[in-house]
Amino acid sequence: MNRRLAATVVVLLSPTALMACGGDEPAVFGASGAWSRPTPSGATNGVLYLTITSDTDDALVAVDVPEQVAAAVELHETTIEHGGAGGHHGGGGGEVVSMGQVTSFEIAADGSLTFSPGGNHVMLIDLAEPLQTDERYVATLRFESGRTLDVDVVVADNPPG
Numbered sequence: 001m002n003r004r005l006a007a008t009v010v011v012l013l014s015p016t017a018l019m020a021c022g023g024d025e026p027a028v029f030g031a032s033g034a035w036s037r038p039t040p041s042g043a044t045n046g047v048l049y050l051t052i053t054s055d056t057d058d059a060l061v062a063v064d065v066p067e068q069v070a071a072a073v074e075l076h077e078t079t080i081e082h083g084g085a086g087g088h089h090g091g092g093g094g095e096v097v098s099m100g101q102v103t104s105f106e107i108a109a110d111g112s113l114t115f116s117p118g119g120n121h122v123m124l125i126d127l128a129e130p131l132q133t134d135e136r137y138v139a140t141l142r143f144e145s146g147r148t149l150d151v152d153v154v155v156a157d158n159p160p161g
């Protein structure tokens with residue numbers, strides 16, 4: 001009886017072990033490629049782009065930046081509506097891009113969350129000063145799990161790297 005059970009276990013485990021060997025490394029909890037666009041003088045809002053990866057199911061719920069950078073930070077989701085039948089614009093084929101604040105962005109285990117131009121972004125509200133090329137600041141990411149991440153942000157025209 002015992003011997004038979006042992007044999008069964010070995011058979012069941014083998015395929016799993018093989019899959020683990022060939023699988024990808026699990027995602028590490030971290031953030032990379034954080035950057036902000038320079039802003040013209042007089043602009044009140046800025047943007048922050050970055051990529052976040054997580055080993056477990058989690059959600060980004062807030063971002064803090066120094067008050068010397070901006071008074072508040074919002075998470076913005078970008079939606080693109082394709083103009084067409086049913087639209088009230090008349091002309092077909094147009095796209096309407098709009099952004100709206102959301103309370104969180106979910107990240108699946110072993111997944112990533114990307115903020116990039118034309119897509120979802122972190123919005124810096126009420127800039128203290130215009131963001132200038134090569135300036136740097138630290139943003140603190142806050143997650144639903146209670147975890148936090150400090151990321152170095154560089155002000156540049158293009159993504160770092």
Ligand SMILES: [Cu+2]
Nearest residue numbers: 076099121123
């Ligand atoms: Cu926005």
